[in-house]
Amino acid sequence: MKSNRRKLLSMLVLTTLTGSLAAACSSTKSADPAPSTGPDNSSAPAGATSYPLKSAKTLTYWSELAGNLTGVKSAHADVPFFQDWQKKTGVPLKFSAPPTNQAKEALNVLLASGELPDMIEYDWLGAFPGGPEKAIKDGYILKLNDVIDKYAPNLKKYLKEHPEIDKQVKTDNGSYYAFPFIRGDDYLRVYQGPILRKDWLDELGLPIPQTIDDWYTTLKAFKEKKGAAAAFSVISAPRPFNELGNGAFAGAFGVTRDFYLDNGAIKFGPAEKGYKEFLATFRKWYEEGLIDKNFATVDQKALDANISSGATGATVNNAGGGIGKWMPILTAKDPKALLVGAPYPVVKKGDTPFYGQKDAAYSPGGQVAITATSKNAELAARMLDYGYTEEGHMFFNFGTEGTSYKMENGYPKYTDLLLKNPDKLAPAQAMSLYIRGNYNGPFVQDKRYIEQYLGLPSQREAITQWQKTDVDKHKLPAITATPEESTELGKIMTDLNTLVDEMTLKIILGTEPVDAFDKYVEKFKSVKLDRAIQIKQAALDRYNKR
Numbered sequence: 001m002k003s004n005r006r007k008l009l010s011m012l013v014l015t016t017l018t019g020s021l022a023a024a025c026s027s028t029k030s031a032d033p034a035p036s037t038g039p040d041n042s043s044a045p046a047g048a049t050s051y052p053l054k055s056a057k058t059l060t061y062w063s064e065l066a067g068n069l070t071g072v073k074s075a076h077a078d079v080p081f082f083q084d085w086q087k088k089t090g091v092p093l094k095f096s097a098p099p100t101n102q103a104k105e106a107l108n109v110l111l112a113s114g115e116l117p118d119m120i121e122y123d124w125l126g127a128f129p130g131g132p133e134k135a136i137k138d139g140y141i142l143k144l145n146d147v148i149d150k151y152a153p154n155l156k157k158y159l160k161e162h163p164e165i166d167k168q169v170k171t172d173n174g175s176y177y178a179f180p181f182i183r184g185d186d187y188l189r190v191y192q193g194p195i196l197r198k199d200w201l202d203e204l205g206l207p208i209p210q211t212i213d214d215w216y217t218t219l220k221a222f223k224e225k226k227g228a229a230a231a232f233s234v235i236s237a238p239r240p241f242n243e244l245g246n247g248a249f250a251g252a253f254g255v256t257r258d259f260y261l262d263n264g265a266i267k268f269g270p271a272e273k274g275y276k277e278f279l280a281t282f283r284k285w286y287e288e289g290l291i292d293k294n295f296a297t298v299d300q301k302a303l304d305a306n307i308s309s310g311a312t313g314a315t316v317n318n319a320g321g322g323i324g325k326w327m328p329i330l331t332a333k334d335p336k337a338l339l340v341g342a343p344y345p346v347v348k349k350g351d352t353p354f355y356g357q358k359d360a361a362y363s364p365g366g367q368v369a370i371t372a373t374s375k376n377a378e379l380a381a382r383m384l385d386y387g388y389t390e391e392g393h394m395f396f397n398f399g400t401e402g403t404s405y406k407m408e409n410g411y412p413k414y415t416d417l418l419l420k421n422p423d424k425l426a427p428a429q430a431m432s433l434y435i436r437g438n439y440n441g442p443f444v445q446d447k448r449y450i451e452q453y454l455g456l457p458s459q460r461e462a463i464t465q466w467q468k469t470d471v472d473k474h475k476l477p478a479i480t481a482t483p484e485e486s487t488e489l490g491k492i493m494t495d496l497n498t499l500v501d502e503m504t505l506k507i508i509l510g511t512e513p514v515d516a517f518d519k520y521v522e523k524f525k526s527v528k529l530d531r532a533i534q535i536k537q538a539a540l541d542r543y544n545k546r
Contacts, residue, residue, distance in 0.1 A: 049153070049382050051391070052090025059376055059383065060117030061093045062110065063368075064103045066439050068432040072425065080434050084400055088391070091383040103127075111140055118374040119384070121441075123364040124178055125480065129490065132177035132369075134483035141369040142377060144176040151381035154388035155179060158444065168362035168478050172542040179384040179442035181366035183359065186467075187447050192357040193466035194248055194342040195322055197313040198458075199334075200226050208342050211349050212252050212281060215314075219290040222313040230292035232285070233312040237299045239497070240504050243316045247355030247471070250278040252345040256355050257500065259536055260474045266536050270500040271524045276517040279507045286508050296505055314342075319459040320428065327456060341462020344469055356469035360478050366440025387443035397437035397446040404434040414452050427453065479539035489535050495527035 065076060076082045076095035086093050096117065098106030107122060124132045124141065135141045148156050159166040169180045183189050201208060201218070204225055209215045222231040234243045247256045253274035259266055269275050285291050292298055292306065306312035308329045315322070323339045330337035344353035370380045386392040398405040398412040405412045414431075416422070421430040431438040437449035454460050481489050503520040506512040 051386055054090040055379055058092040058094050059380055061119045062096050062117045063121035065097050066432045068428045072429050088395060089383045089386045116371040116373045118376050118380050119368050119370055121368045124369055126364045130483040130486045131480050133171050139372050141177055142372045147377055147381045148176055151378050152385040154385050158388050165361055167546045171480055178367035178369045181363050181440040182444045183361050183363055184444040185447035188445055188450055189359045190463055190467045192318045195315050195317055195339055196342045198338040198340040199336045200313050210343055212345050212347055215345055223290055228313050229311045230306050231290045232314045233292035233298055233303055233306045234316050235298055235300060235303055236296055240296055240501050246357035248316045248344055251353055251355035252347050253277040254354050259476055266533050268529055271521050280514045282508045319454055319462045323459050340458045341465045343465055353469040355474055356466055356471045358471045362478060363440060368442045384442050396441060396443035397449050399434040477543055479543045481535055481539050485535045489532060492528045492532045499523055
Protein backbone atom coordinates (compact mmCIF):
# COMPACT_ATOMS: atom_id res chain seq x y z
CA MET A 1 0.00 0.00 0.00
CA LYS A 2 2.81 2.35 0.96
CA SER A 3 4.60 1.62 -2.30
CA ASN A 4 1.42 2.32 -4.28
CA ARG A 5 0.93 5.64 -2.49
CA ARG A 6 4.50 6.60 -3.26
CA LYS A 7 4.12 5.72 -6.94
CA LEU A 8 0.85 7.63 -7.11
CA LEU A 9 2.50 10.61 -5.44
CA SER A 10 5.39 10.41 -7.89
CA MET A 11 3.01 10.31 -10.86
CA LEU A 12 1.10 13.30 -9.54
CA VAL A 13 4.31 15.21 -8.96
CA LEU A 14 5.67 14.36 -12.37
CA THR A 15 2.40 15.35 -13.99
CA THR A 16 2.41 18.61 -12.08
CA LEU A 17 6.04 19.21 -12.92
CA THR A 18 5.55 18.50 -16.60
CA GLY A 19 2.74 21.01 -16.65
CA SER A 20 4.87 23.55 -14.83
CA LEU A 21 7.77 23.13 -17.19
CA ALA A 22 5.51 23.47 -20.20
CA ALA A 23 4.06 26.66 -18.77
CA ALA A 24 7.53 28.01 -18.18
CA CYS A 25 8.28 27.77 -21.90
CA SER A 26 5.76 30.48 -22.69
CA SER A 27 6.01 32.53 -19.57
CA THR A 28 8.64 34.42 -17.66
CA LYS A 29 6.99 33.43 -14.37
CA SER A 30 8.46 30.77 -12.14
CA ALA A 31 7.34 27.18 -12.64
CA ASP A 32 7.06 26.86 -8.86
CA PRO A 33 3.53 27.65 -7.67
CA ALA A 34 4.75 28.20 -4.12
CA PRO A 35 4.39 31.75 -2.76
CA SER A 36 7.47 33.86 -3.31
CA THR A 37 8.94 35.98 -0.55
CA GLY A 38 10.87 38.31 -2.81
CA PRO A 39 12.05 39.06 -6.32
CA ASP A 40 12.97 36.10 -8.49
CA ASN A 41 14.45 36.27 -11.99
CA SER A 42 15.37 32.59 -12.08
CA SER A 43 12.73 31.59 -14.65
CA ALA A 44 13.80 32.51 -18.16
CA PRO A 45 13.68 30.94 -21.59
CA ALA A 46 16.28 28.29 -22.45
CA GLY A 47 19.63 29.70 -23.47
CA ALA A 48 18.88 33.02 -21.78
CA THR A 49 20.13 32.19 -18.30
CA SER A 50 22.41 34.81 -16.87
CA TYR A 51 24.08 34.57 -13.50
CA PRO A 52 23.48 35.39 -10.73
CA LEU A 53 19.83 34.35 -10.96
CA LYS A 54 18.89 36.28 -7.80
CA SER A 55 16.41 33.66 -6.67
CA ALA A 56 14.12 34.33 -3.74
CA LYS A 57 13.72 30.59 -3.27
CA THR A 58 16.07 28.45 -1.23
CA LEU A 59 16.79 25.02 -2.70
CA THR A 60 17.65 22.00 -0.59
CA TYR A 61 20.75 19.94 -1.39
CA TRP A 62 21.85 16.58 0.07
CA SER A 63 25.50 15.61 -0.30
CA GLU A 64 28.35 13.96 1.58
CA LEU A 65 31.06 16.41 2.65
CA ALA A 66 34.40 15.76 0.92
CA GLY A 67 36.70 13.45 2.85
CA ASN A 68 39.54 15.98 2.57
CA LEU A 69 37.53 18.33 4.80
CA THR A 70 37.27 15.88 7.68
CA GLY A 71 38.57 17.73 10.70
CA VAL A 72 38.72 20.99 8.75
CA LYS A 73 35.03 21.89 8.36
CA SER A 74 31.96 20.15 9.68
CA ALA A 75 29.29 21.49 7.30
CA HIS A 76 28.91 22.62 3.68
CA ALA A 77 27.66 26.01 4.84
CA ASP A 78 31.06 26.73 6.41
CA VAL A 79 33.04 25.93 3.25
CA PRO A 80 34.00 28.99 1.13
CA PHE A 81 33.36 27.11 -2.13
CA PHE A 82 29.74 26.40 -1.28
CA GLN A 83 29.23 29.93 0.02
CA ASP A 84 30.60 31.39 -3.23
CA TRP A 85 28.65 28.92 -5.39
CA GLN A 86 25.43 30.38 -4.00
CA LYS A 87 26.62 33.94 -4.65
CA LYS A 88 27.71 33.21 -8.21
CA THR A 89 24.54 31.37 -9.17
CA GLY A 90 22.27 33.61 -7.10
CA VAL A 91 20.51 30.57 -5.65
CA PRO A 92 20.45 30.12 -1.85
CA LEU A 93 21.06 26.52 -0.81
CA LYS A 94 20.22 24.68 2.39
CA PHE A 95 22.56 21.71 2.77
CA SER A 96 22.15 18.43 4.59
CA ALA A 97 24.80 15.71 4.75
CA PRO A 98 25.08 12.09 5.85
CA PRO A 99 27.64 11.07 8.48
CA THR A 100 31.09 10.42 6.98
CA ASN A 101 31.27 7.11 5.10
CA GLN A 102 27.58 6.40 5.78
CA ALA A 103 26.07 7.88 2.63
CA LYS A 104 24.49 4.62 1.46
CA GLU A 105 22.73 3.94 4.75
CA ALA A 106 21.68 7.57 5.16
CA LEU A 107 20.30 7.71 1.61
CA ASN A 108 18.12 4.67 2.27
CA VAL A 109 16.68 6.40 5.33
CA LEU A 110 16.17 9.62 3.36
CA LEU A 111 14.37 7.88 0.49
CA ALA A 112 12.18 5.91 2.89
CA SER A 113 11.13 9.13 4.63
CA GLY A 114 9.56 10.53 1.48
CA GLU A 115 10.85 13.97 2.49
CA LEU A 116 13.33 14.54 -0.31
CA PRO A 117 15.46 17.63 -0.95
CA ASP A 118 15.49 19.32 -4.36
CA MET A 119 18.87 17.79 -5.28
CA ILE A 120 20.81 14.70 -4.22
CA GLU A 121 24.50 14.20 -4.98
CA TYR A 122 25.15 10.45 -5.12
CA ASP A 123 26.53 7.66 -7.31
CA TRP A 124 23.24 6.69 -8.92
CA LEU A 125 25.03 4.55 -11.52
CA GLY A 126 27.21 2.31 -9.39
CA ALA A 127 25.94 2.56 -5.82
CA PHE A 128 22.15 2.70 -6.11
CA PRO A 129 20.66 -0.82 -6.27
CA GLY A 130 19.05 -1.27 -9.65
CA GLY A 131 20.75 1.78 -11.12
CA PRO A 132 19.37 5.10 -12.31
CA GLU A 133 16.44 3.67 -14.30
CA LYS A 134 15.10 2.07 -11.13
CA ALA A 135 15.60 5.31 -9.19
CA ILE A 136 13.51 7.06 -11.84
CA LYS A 137 10.93 4.27 -11.96
CA ASP A 138 10.57 4.29 -8.16
CA GLY A 139 9.86 8.00 -8.19
CA TYR A 140 13.00 9.14 -6.40
CA ILE A 141 14.76 11.14 -9.11
CA LEU A 142 13.64 12.93 -12.24
CA LYS A 143 14.27 11.83 -15.81
CA LEU A 144 16.12 14.91 -17.01
CA ASN A 145 15.78 14.76 -20.80
CA ASP A 146 13.19 17.54 -21.07
CA VAL A 147 14.74 19.51 -18.23
CA ILE A 148 18.17 19.54 -19.87
CA ASP A 149 16.65 20.43 -23.24
CA LYS A 150 14.89 23.46 -21.76
CA TYR A 151 16.99 24.68 -18.85
CA ALA A 152 20.54 23.35 -19.15
CA PRO A 153 21.84 24.69 -22.48
CA ASN A 154 25.48 24.54 -21.46
CA LEU A 155 25.42 20.88 -20.44
CA LYS A 156 23.39 20.09 -23.55
CA LYS A 157 25.95 21.87 -25.74
CA TYR A 158 28.84 19.98 -24.12
CA LEU A 159 27.17 16.61 -24.63
CA LYS A 160 26.35 17.43 -28.25
CA GLU A 161 29.99 18.32 -28.88
CA HIS A 162 31.22 15.19 -27.07
CA PRO A 163 29.09 12.24 -28.28
CA GLU A 164 31.44 9.75 -26.60
CA ILE A 165 30.59 11.34 -23.23
CA ASP A 166 26.90 11.64 -24.09
CA LYS A 167 26.85 7.88 -24.60
CA GLN A 168 28.19 7.33 -21.08
CA VAL A 169 25.97 9.69 -19.09
CA LYS A 170 22.60 8.25 -20.15
CA THR A 171 21.01 4.86 -19.63
CA ASP A 172 20.36 2.20 -22.24
CA ASN A 173 16.87 3.68 -22.57
CA GLY A 174 18.32 7.09 -23.34
CA SER A 175 17.40 8.59 -19.95
CA TYR A 176 19.53 11.38 -18.53
CA TYR A 177 19.38 11.22 -14.75
CA ALA A 178 22.05 13.49 -13.27
CA PHE A 179 24.29 16.46 -13.89
CA PRO A 180 27.57 14.58 -14.40
CA PHE A 181 31.18 14.86 -13.28
CA ILE A 182 33.41 14.48 -16.32
CA ARG A 183 37.19 14.13 -16.47
CA GLY A 184 37.96 16.54 -19.29
CA ASP A 185 41.31 15.09 -20.33
CA ASP A 186 42.75 11.61 -20.68
CA TYR A 187 45.60 12.62 -18.37
CA LEU A 188 43.12 13.01 -15.50
CA ARG A 189 41.89 9.43 -15.73
CA VAL A 190 45.09 7.68 -14.55
CA TYR A 191 46.31 8.33 -11.03
CA GLN A 192 47.36 4.99 -9.49
CA GLY A 193 50.05 2.36 -9.96
CA PRO A 194 53.08 0.61 -8.42
CA ILE A 195 55.34 2.80 -6.22
CA LEU A 196 58.91 2.10 -5.08
CA ARG A 197 61.70 3.56 -2.94
CA LYS A 198 64.03 4.74 -5.74
CA ASP A 199 66.72 5.75 -3.22
CA TRP A 200 66.84 2.14 -2.01
CA LEU A 201 67.16 0.87 -5.59
CA ASP A 202 70.04 3.26 -6.24
CA GLU A 203 71.76 2.26 -3.04
CA LEU A 204 71.42 -1.42 -3.96
CA GLY A 205 72.44 -0.88 -7.58
CA LEU A 206 69.12 -2.16 -8.88
CA PRO A 207 67.06 -0.86 -11.82
CA ILE A 208 63.36 -0.05 -11.58
CA PRO A 209 61.69 -3.48 -11.90
CA GLN A 210 59.74 -4.27 -15.03
CA THR A 211 59.10 -8.00 -14.94
CA ILE A 212 57.73 -10.26 -12.21
CA ASP A 213 61.25 -11.71 -11.85
CA ASP A 214 62.64 -8.17 -11.42
CA TRP A 215 60.10 -7.55 -8.67
CA TYR A 216 61.12 -10.72 -6.87
CA THR A 217 64.77 -9.63 -6.95
CA THR A 218 63.85 -6.15 -5.75
CA LEU A 219 61.63 -7.23 -2.87
CA LYS A 220 64.18 -9.81 -1.76
CA ALA A 221 66.88 -7.13 -1.68
CA PHE A 222 64.59 -4.75 0.21
CA LYS A 223 63.99 -7.43 2.85
CA GLU A 224 67.50 -8.79 3.17
CA LYS A 225 69.62 -5.68 2.63
CA LYS A 226 67.35 -2.85 3.75
CA GLY A 227 65.65 -4.69 6.59
CA ALA A 228 62.14 -4.07 5.24
CA ALA A 229 59.88 -6.19 7.45
CA ALA A 230 57.00 -5.78 4.99
CA ALA A 231 58.86 -5.19 1.73
CA PHE A 232 55.59 -5.08 -0.21
CA SER A 233 52.42 -3.83 1.49
CA VAL A 234 49.15 -2.66 0.03
CA ILE A 235 45.72 -1.63 1.30
CA SER A 236 43.38 -4.60 1.77
CA ALA A 237 40.22 -2.76 2.81
CA PRO A 238 37.47 -3.50 2.04
CA ARG A 239 38.79 -6.58 0.16
CA PRO A 240 42.12 -8.46 0.32
CA PHE A 241 44.71 -6.67 -1.86
CA ASN A 242 42.06 -4.09 -2.63
CA GLU A 243 44.43 -1.78 -4.53
CA LEU A 244 45.42 -4.63 -6.85
CA GLY A 245 41.87 -4.70 -8.20
CA ASN A 246 42.97 -2.39 -11.01
CA GLY A 247 45.18 -5.07 -12.49
CA ALA A 248 48.56 -4.61 -10.84
CA PHE A 249 50.48 -7.92 -10.70
CA ALA A 250 47.50 -10.10 -11.79
CA GLY A 251 47.67 -8.14 -15.03
CA ALA A 252 51.12 -9.54 -15.66
CA PHE A 253 49.43 -12.91 -16.14
CA GLY A 254 46.78 -11.54 -18.52
CA VAL A 255 43.87 -11.22 -16.08
CA THR A 256 42.31 -8.83 -13.56
CA ARG A 257 40.33 -9.51 -10.42
CA ASP A 258 37.13 -8.44 -12.19
CA PHE A 259 35.40 -8.78 -15.56
CA TYR A 260 37.41 -7.70 -18.59
CA LEU A 261 37.44 -7.91 -22.35
CA ASP A 262 39.64 -10.42 -24.17
CA ASN A 263 39.41 -10.25 -27.96
CA GLY A 264 35.82 -9.05 -27.64
CA ALA A 265 34.74 -11.72 -25.13
CA ILE A 266 33.88 -10.91 -21.52
CA LYS A 267 35.85 -12.96 -19.00
CA PHE A 268 36.06 -13.08 -15.20
CA GLY A 269 39.70 -12.94 -14.15
CA PRO A 270 39.64 -15.10 -11.00
CA ALA A 271 38.23 -17.99 -13.05
CA GLU A 272 41.05 -17.85 -15.62
CA LYS A 273 44.38 -19.70 -15.60
CA GLY A 274 46.34 -16.47 -15.25
CA TYR A 275 44.85 -15.85 -11.81
CA LYS A 276 46.22 -19.19 -10.65
CA GLU A 277 49.70 -18.07 -11.74
CA PHE A 278 49.22 -14.79 -9.88
CA LEU A 279 48.21 -16.68 -6.72
CA ALA A 280 51.20 -19.01 -7.01
CA THR A 281 53.56 -16.03 -7.33
CA PHE A 282 52.14 -14.19 -4.34
CA ARG A 283 52.12 -17.40 -2.29
CA LYS A 284 55.85 -17.80 -2.94
CA TRP A 285 56.52 -14.17 -2.04
CA TYR A 286 54.47 -14.49 1.15
CA GLU A 287 56.28 -17.69 2.17
CA GLU A 288 59.60 -15.89 1.76
CA GLY A 289 58.49 -12.91 3.84
CA LEU A 290 58.46 -10.45 0.95
CA ILE A 291 54.82 -9.48 1.49
CA ASP A 292 53.45 -7.86 4.63
CA LYS A 293 52.62 -10.73 6.99
CA ASN A 294 49.50 -8.77 8.01
CA PHE A 295 48.49 -8.09 4.41
CA ALA A 296 44.89 -9.24 4.93
CA THR A 297 44.15 -6.41 7.38
CA VAL A 298 46.23 -3.51 6.04
CA ASP A 299 44.21 -0.30 5.89
CA GLN A 300 45.30 3.22 5.00
CA LYS A 301 46.58 3.95 8.50
CA ALA A 302 48.66 0.75 8.59
CA LEU A 303 50.11 1.42 5.13
CA ASP A 304 51.02 4.99 6.10
CA ALA A 305 52.86 3.62 9.13
CA ASN A 306 54.66 0.99 7.05
CA ILE A 307 55.85 3.51 4.47
CA SER A 308 56.87 6.23 6.92
CA SER A 309 58.76 3.79 9.19
CA GLY A 310 60.70 2.19 6.34
CA ALA A 311 59.09 -1.21 6.89
CA THR A 312 57.76 -1.06 3.34
CA GLY A 313 59.59 -0.06 0.16
CA ALA A 314 56.98 -0.98 -2.44
CA THR A 315 53.22 -0.62 -2.77
CA VAL A 316 50.41 0.27 -5.17
CA ASN A 317 48.79 3.63 -4.54
CA ASN A 318 48.04 7.12 -5.89
CA ALA A 319 50.39 9.85 -7.11
CA GLY A 320 48.58 12.51 -5.07
CA GLY A 321 47.37 10.76 -1.91
CA GLY A 322 50.32 8.33 -1.92
CA ILE A 323 53.58 9.83 -3.23
CA GLY A 324 52.45 13.37 -2.43
CA LYS A 325 51.48 12.50 1.13
CA TRP A 326 54.44 10.28 2.01
CA MET A 327 57.32 12.24 0.48
CA PRO A 328 57.34 15.10 3.03
CA ILE A 329 57.29 12.56 5.87
CA LEU A 330 60.15 10.50 4.40
CA THR A 331 62.38 13.41 3.40
CA ALA A 332 62.00 14.95 6.87
CA LYS A 333 63.81 11.87 8.16
CA ASP A 334 66.06 11.24 5.17
CA PRO A 335 66.58 13.98 2.54
CA LYS A 336 67.63 11.34 0.00
CA ALA A 337 64.34 9.41 0.24
CA LEU A 338 62.53 9.25 -3.10
CA LEU A 339 59.32 7.50 -4.12
CA VAL A 340 58.72 6.92 -7.84
CA GLY A 341 56.11 5.25 -9.98
CA ALA A 342 57.11 1.93 -11.54
CA PRO A 343 55.64 0.30 -14.65
CA TYR A 344 52.84 -2.21 -14.18
CA PRO A 345 54.68 -5.55 -14.06
CA VAL A 346 54.85 -7.94 -17.02
CA VAL A 347 56.19 -11.48 -17.31
CA LYS A 348 58.28 -10.91 -20.43
CA LYS A 349 60.49 -7.82 -20.60
CA GLY A 350 59.38 -5.47 -23.34
CA ASP A 351 55.72 -6.46 -23.25
CA THR A 352 53.09 -3.79 -22.74
CA PRO A 353 51.28 -4.25 -19.40
CA PHE A 354 47.92 -5.95 -19.95
CA TYR A 355 45.93 -3.74 -17.59
CA GLY A 356 46.20 -0.76 -15.28
CA GLN A 357 44.10 1.74 -13.37
CA LYS A 358 42.15 4.07 -15.62
CA ASP A 359 38.82 5.65 -14.80
CA ALA A 360 36.15 6.34 -17.38
CA ALA A 361 35.75 9.94 -18.50
CA TYR A 362 32.35 9.90 -16.82
CA SER A 363 33.15 9.37 -13.18
CA PRO A 364 30.36 8.12 -10.88
CA GLY A 365 31.22 10.48 -8.02
CA GLY A 366 29.82 13.99 -7.80
CA GLN A 367 26.79 13.51 -10.03
CA VAL A 368 23.71 15.48 -8.95
CA ALA A 369 20.14 14.34 -9.55
CA ILE A 370 17.02 16.46 -9.20
CA THR A 371 14.44 14.65 -7.13
CA ALA A 372 11.09 13.73 -8.61
CA THR A 373 9.26 15.47 -5.77
CA SER A 374 11.06 18.80 -6.20
CA LYS A 375 8.84 21.74 -7.06
CA ASN A 376 11.88 23.65 -8.24
CA ALA A 377 13.26 21.48 -11.03
CA GLU A 378 13.69 24.39 -13.43
CA LEU A 379 15.60 26.52 -10.94
CA ALA A 380 17.71 23.54 -9.85
CA ALA A 381 18.59 22.76 -13.47
CA ARG A 382 19.56 26.34 -14.23
CA MET A 383 21.71 26.46 -11.11
CA LEU A 384 23.43 23.16 -11.86
CA ASP A 385 24.00 24.17 -15.48
CA TYR A 386 26.31 26.92 -14.19
CA GLY A 387 29.06 24.31 -13.73
CA TYR A 388 29.21 23.79 -17.50
CA THR A 389 29.44 27.49 -18.41
CA GLU A 390 32.85 29.02 -19.10
CA GLU A 391 32.64 31.01 -15.85
CA GLY A 392 31.45 27.99 -13.88
CA HIS A 393 34.22 25.84 -15.35
CA MET A 394 36.82 28.25 -13.97
CA PHE A 395 35.05 28.53 -10.61
CA PHE A 396 34.71 24.79 -10.04
CA ASN A 397 38.29 24.07 -11.11
CA PHE A 398 40.15 27.09 -9.77
CA GLY A 399 37.82 28.98 -7.43
CA THR A 400 37.70 32.76 -7.27
CA GLU A 401 40.33 34.81 -9.10
CA GLY A 402 42.47 36.81 -6.71
CA THR A 403 41.75 34.42 -3.85
CA SER A 404 42.51 30.87 -4.91
CA TYR A 405 44.16 31.58 -8.28
CA LYS A 406 45.74 34.30 -10.38
CA MET A 407 45.96 34.45 -14.15
CA GLU A 408 49.58 34.40 -15.30
CA ASN A 409 50.10 34.59 -19.07
CA GLY A 410 46.66 33.10 -19.59
CA TYR A 411 47.25 30.26 -17.12
CA PRO A 412 45.18 30.02 -13.89
CA LYS A 413 47.86 29.52 -11.25
CA TYR A 414 46.78 28.49 -7.76
CA THR A 415 47.80 30.86 -4.98
CA ASP A 416 49.74 29.92 -1.87
CA LEU A 417 46.41 29.83 -0.04
CA LEU A 418 45.96 26.43 -1.71
CA LEU A 419 49.49 25.16 -2.31
CA LYS A 420 51.30 26.59 0.73
CA ASN A 421 48.42 27.16 3.07
CA PRO A 422 49.23 29.56 5.93
CA ASP A 423 47.19 27.39 8.32
CA LYS A 424 49.39 24.40 7.47
CA LEU A 425 46.62 22.59 5.63
CA ALA A 426 47.77 20.04 3.06
CA PRO A 427 47.12 21.16 -0.55
CA ALA A 428 44.33 18.59 -0.89
CA GLN A 429 42.60 20.03 2.18
CA ALA A 430 43.10 23.68 1.24
CA MET A 431 41.91 23.01 -2.31
CA SER A 432 38.74 21.35 -1.06
CA LEU A 433 37.86 24.55 0.78
CA TYR A 434 37.87 26.71 -2.34
CA ILE A 435 37.43 24.46 -5.39
CA ARG A 436 36.01 21.12 -6.47
CA GLY A 437 38.64 20.53 -9.12
CA ASN A 438 40.53 18.17 -6.82
CA TYR A 439 37.65 15.77 -6.28
CA ASN A 440 34.36 15.89 -8.22
CA GLY A 441 31.02 17.58 -8.75
CA PRO A 442 28.66 18.70 -11.51
CA PHE A 443 31.29 20.12 -13.91
CA VAL A 444 34.07 19.17 -16.35
CA GLN A 445 37.45 18.70 -14.66
CA ASP A 446 40.35 20.73 -16.09
CA LYS A 447 43.82 19.24 -16.74
CA ARG A 448 45.46 22.41 -15.42
CA TYR A 449 44.32 21.39 -11.92
CA ILE A 450 46.38 18.19 -11.88
CA GLU A 451 49.39 19.93 -13.42
CA GLN A 452 49.63 22.01 -10.24
CA TYR A 453 48.28 19.50 -7.71
CA LEU A 454 51.09 17.10 -8.59
CA GLY A 455 53.87 19.40 -7.45
CA LEU A 456 56.69 16.84 -7.46
CA PRO A 457 58.39 15.73 -10.69
CA SER A 458 58.21 12.10 -9.50
CA GLN A 459 54.41 12.40 -9.23
CA ARG A 460 54.04 13.65 -12.80
CA GLU A 461 56.50 11.07 -14.12
CA ALA A 462 54.55 8.34 -12.31
CA ILE A 463 51.35 9.30 -14.13
CA THR A 464 53.16 9.17 -17.46
CA GLN A 465 54.57 5.74 -16.58
CA TRP A 466 51.22 4.31 -15.44
CA GLN A 467 49.50 5.42 -18.63
CA LYS A 468 51.56 2.94 -20.66
CA THR A 469 49.23 -0.05 -20.52
CA ASP A 470 46.74 -1.83 -22.77
CA VAL A 471 43.84 -1.10 -20.41
CA ASP A 472 41.81 0.55 -23.18
CA LYS A 473 41.67 -2.79 -25.01
CA HIS A 474 40.45 -4.71 -21.98
CA LYS A 475 38.44 -2.42 -19.70
CA LEU A 476 34.65 -2.65 -19.92
CA PRO A 477 32.85 0.64 -20.52
CA ALA A 478 30.32 1.98 -18.00
CA ILE A 479 27.64 -0.59 -18.88
CA THR A 480 24.41 -0.81 -16.91
CA ALA A 481 22.21 -3.79 -16.16
CA THR A 482 18.44 -3.42 -16.23
CA PRO A 483 16.79 -3.11 -12.79
CA GLU A 484 15.80 -6.78 -12.95
CA GLU A 485 19.26 -7.87 -14.10
CA SER A 486 20.87 -5.68 -11.48
CA THR A 487 19.03 -7.45 -8.66
CA GLU A 488 20.04 -10.86 -10.02
CA LEU A 489 23.63 -9.77 -10.68
CA GLY A 490 23.96 -8.33 -7.19
CA LYS A 491 23.16 -11.70 -5.61
CA ILE A 492 25.55 -13.54 -7.93
CA MET A 493 28.41 -11.11 -7.32
CA THR A 494 28.06 -11.35 -3.56
CA ASP A 495 28.70 -15.08 -3.79
CA LEU A 496 31.39 -14.75 -6.46
CA ASN A 497 33.38 -12.10 -4.63
CA THR A 498 33.16 -14.03 -1.39
CA LEU A 499 34.64 -17.07 -3.14
CA VAL A 500 37.38 -14.98 -4.79
CA ASP A 501 38.41 -13.46 -1.47
CA GLU A 502 38.36 -16.84 0.27
CA MET A 503 40.43 -18.44 -2.48
CA THR A 504 42.92 -15.58 -2.60
CA LEU A 505 43.52 -15.58 1.14
CA LYS A 506 43.72 -19.34 1.64
CA ILE A 507 46.07 -20.01 -1.26
CA ILE A 508 48.44 -17.12 -0.55
CA LEU A 509 48.48 -17.83 3.18
CA GLY A 510 49.19 -21.48 2.39
CA THR A 511 46.18 -23.00 4.15
CA GLU A 512 45.23 -24.57 0.82
CA PRO A 513 47.49 -25.71 -2.06
CA VAL A 514 47.74 -23.74 -5.29
CA ASP A 515 45.93 -26.56 -7.07
CA ALA A 516 42.85 -25.81 -4.93
CA PHE A 517 42.31 -23.08 -7.51
CA ASP A 518 40.63 -25.63 -9.81
CA LYS A 519 38.14 -26.54 -7.08
CA TYR A 520 37.19 -22.87 -6.70
CA VAL A 521 36.66 -22.49 -10.43
CA GLU A 522 34.11 -25.29 -10.25
CA LYS A 523 32.40 -23.46 -7.38
CA PHE A 524 32.22 -20.30 -9.50
CA LYS A 525 30.08 -22.20 -11.95
CA SER A 526 27.72 -23.32 -9.21
CA VAL A 527 27.09 -19.71 -8.12
CA LYS A 528 26.13 -18.79 -11.66
CA LEU A 529 29.25 -17.13 -13.07
CA ASP A 530 27.99 -18.00 -16.55
CA ARG A 531 24.77 -16.08 -15.89
CA ALA A 532 26.75 -13.07 -14.63
CA ILE A 533 28.75 -13.04 -17.87
CA GLN A 534 25.48 -13.29 -19.86
CA ILE A 535 24.13 -10.23 -18.04
CA LYS A 536 27.36 -8.31 -18.59
CA GLN A 537 27.35 -9.23 -22.29
CA ALA A 538 23.73 -8.12 -22.71
CA ALA A 539 24.54 -4.80 -21.00
CA LEU A 540 27.58 -4.35 -23.24
CA ASP A 541 25.51 -5.04 -26.35
CA ARG A 542 22.97 -2.41 -25.29
CA TYR A 543 25.75 0.06 -24.52
CA ASN A 544 27.25 -0.42 -27.96
CA LYS A 545 23.85 0.33 -29.52
CA ARG A 546 23.36 3.62 -27.65
